[in-house]
Structure formats: C-alpha cells, structure tokens
Amino acid sequence: MKIETRVEGREQSVFASIRRYARPRQARERCGICDAGLAAEHAHLIETAVGRLTCACEPCAILFGNQDAGRYRRVPRDAWFLPEFQLSDVAWEGFSIPINLAFFVHSTPAGRVVAYYPSPGGVVQSLVSLDEWAALVAENPVLGRFEPDVECLLVNRVGETCDCYRVGIDACYKLVGLVRMNWRGMTGGTAVWNEINRFFNGLKERSSHA
Known part of the structure; x- marks a missing residue:
C-alpha cells in the first residue's frame, strides 16, 4: 500500500x-x-x-x-548511468508509485529509504516497503554504496524507457522543478514532456557508465 x-x-x-x-x-x-x-x-x-x-x-x-x-x-556532482540495473515491472509495481518517474533516497531523519515523485504541485513523498527495497538491494548491491541524504536512485520509465541513474539529490529537485514549471492541463502538455526528455538526454550525456 x-x-x-x-x-x-x-x-x-x-x-x-x-x-x-x-x-x-x-x-x-x-x-x-x-x-x-x-x-x-x-x-x-x-x-x-x-x-x-x-x-x-x-x-x-x-x-x-x-x-x-x-x-x-x-551533494556529489557526479552522475552515473546504471545500464545493468535490475528493476522488473513487477518490482516497480510493488512500490505503488502512480507515475513512471521517481527517485529514492535513504533519509537519515526518517531512518529509512523514501521515494519522491514529481507532480504539477511539486514533490510528493511516498514511503517505500522495506521488504520491496531489501529485494531490490539484493538484486543491485550498488544501492548499498549510495551516500544517505545526498545520493538518489533516479528512475525514468516514461514510454518505452527504463533507465536508472545514481545522481545527487539536487538533480532530482531540478527535474521536479521543471515538471512543476512546465505542466499544463490534465496531461501536462507537450512542453513538459519535451523538457523531461531534454533533462534525461542531458543527464545521460554527462553521466559515467557504471
């Protein structure tokens, strides 16, 4: 839930x-x-x-x-593209995130991993099932090396894409700001999806491959 x-x-x-x-x-x-x-x-x-x-x-x-x-x-400046990251459709559905963009970070104040996703009104926080997250870490040990509070797993599953990145949390806030600023109407409009594509194209270009 x-x-x-x-x-x-x-x-x-x-x-x-x-x-x-x-x-x-x-x-x-x-x-x-x-x-x-x-x-x-x-x-x-x-x-x-x-x-x-x-x-x-x-x-x-x-x-x-x-x-x-x-x-x-x-906040680290480096960004890493994770082409071998394992995140199946079933695993993604287990996180119950209603859109196909989200980032995950271990929050020291919360004492656990939390997920955030962009919305027209800004960021929405969603608590992550500890069992689901443990299963994801077991498949992807790299998650155990992320720095708490400042490094995020950023997931882009828009359209046919299924890309995962290790990035600083400021990059994730930038994405949320782009969505909030450019969203129009019920579906967002062309401008916001163009900005999202531009953001991820630029992120992949500057990312190292892990």
Whole structure:
C-alpha cells in the first residue's frame, strides 16, 4: 500500500529547494553560507535535518561537506548511468508509485529509504516497503554504496524507457522543478514532456557508465 506523506516543516523546506529551480534564475546566485558570488555551475549542500538545499561556493562546500555528522552534507556532482540495473515491472509495481518517474533516497531523519515523485504541485513523498527495497538491494548491491541524504536512485520509465541513474539529490529537485514549471492541463502538455526528455538526454550525456 502506498503511503503519501506531507510533513509540515520538512516538506516546506523541500518545496523551498524546488522553487529555486522553478523560478527564473537571478543574475548571479550567492553562497548560502558566506554570501560570496557563485558561478552558474556550483556546489550544493543539504541541511539533512530538514532536507533543504543550499547553494555553496567551493571553499564552503569543502569545509562543510567534510563534516559527515554536521548540519550540512555536500551533494556529489557526479552522475552515473546504471545500464545493468535490475528493476522488473513487477518490482516497480510493488512500490505503488502512480507515475513512471521517481527517485529514492535513504533519509537519515526518517531512518529509512523514501521515494519522491514529481507532480504539477511539486514533490510528493511516498514511503517505500522495506521488504520491496531489501529485494531490490539484493538484486543491485550498488544501492548499498549510495551516500544517505545526498545520493538518489533516479528512475525514468516514461514510454518505452527504463533507465536508472545514481545522481545527487539536487538533480532530482531540478527535474521536479521543471515538471512543476512546465505542466499544463490534465496531461501536462507537450512542453513538459519535451523538457523531461531534454533533462534525461542531458543527464545521460554527462553521466559515467557504471
């Protein structure tokens, strides 16, 4: 059974992260730690207690990103395409996610893996069956090497596609922001699906193969 959760406080922080990707970019973003100016491509930190993303300059990202037990964790920049990942239709259906896009992350505050999927209103959280997840890990040991809170299994099963990626959580928030910003009407419209395809084409191009 799928359990959707909307938790006050943490959800608001997650939406704050998504809004950064759904609104027009400012002329120049600034580091959320020291207020230094940032380049278009820059690091991100996640405040693990609330799931809030913070833009960071490289010195701050290095300083705070090395504190595993601290307030912030650095989000990895690398992306990996997982062509050998095993995720059958039966296994996917066991997660009871109503659309064919989702990302999974081990949440330290929750003490378990949770799933998120994009919607016209933003992100929706769904608790994952522990048995279903254990079965997936048994088939794909790489999942045991993901960093909690900052690395996600991103699954794209739209159309005939069945692609899985190991990515930083900021990439997943970017996808959610694109869906929220471009969705029109009941089915989303052409623009949102073009943006989704563009996102995954770019992700595959920059990904290493694992």
